[in-house]
Amino acid sequence: MFENIALTGFADEIAASLDTQMQVLEKLHMNYIEMRGVDGRNFVEYSAAEAKEIRKRMEDRGFALSAVGSPIGKIGITEDFAPHMELFNHTLELAHIMETPNIRMFRFYVHKDKAAVYKGQVMERLGQFVDYAAAGGIVLLHENEKGIYGEMAEGCLEILKCFAGEHFKAVFDFANFVQAGQDTLEAYELLKPYIAYIHVKDAIFKDGSVVPEGYGDGNVKEILRCLKADGYSGYLSLEPHLSDFTGFSSLEKDGKIGKKLSGEEAFTLAHDALVKILETI
16 A cells, blocks of 8 residues: 555536535545635635635544645736736735645646746746745646647756745646647656656546546656655645546446436545555555
8 A cells, every 4th residue: 555645636527515525525534635726716716814714624524624725827828917916926825824835727728839928937937936835935836738838748847947946846637638639657757856746647648538546648647656655745636627538438348327316426536546546556
């Protein structure tokens, strides 16, 4: 078994209601949340006072945040940056209130053909984020994502070589690399010195569709085995994206097509697939 890890996840994929999210996580013996959606709103839209109420609701049931799953950096590079910087500063405040040092973030949507044109602007904005995070004792967890600046592993490495340190580290997301056309084993070898957080979902190269872990092209089992061997300790965060998954018919010989999964069913399926892998490495 993989020791020194904790399971967390985007519980808003279970349901909009925080109470329902926690109820399902309790069934799965999980007590961490990577918080993105709460009661139908993005968490970063809440006020400081509202965040304190959310923290109390969680603490009363034994839950804590592994990270704020923020949308920071997930805007077009040509969009107005000033209001986004305000949102970033507010997100820093919310992270402190929730007593987590971690904020998941991105690095702006830039068309591939325009990457060289906007590289300087991307770097300048990321530099601002890192400076403010360092001043506030926050760790920015940079997620690889299709369509953003430097979506492939080499692009991630370029960013990390510039900013990696105590306050800027990497999220490794299997499915996002697959959807960008990146071999995940190659990505892991390039990025492993910087990886501090794992998003667990799998996908298929052919069409980018998300499938339960171990059934796609993300080399999930192999990389989790590598992480274990390399001494990784930290969070494995479930981000199922399985709401449209209807069965294993195209993945297994005896698979059956069923009804569209509920949020609880999809999250539980992802959880069980991950646990099955962890039990074998």
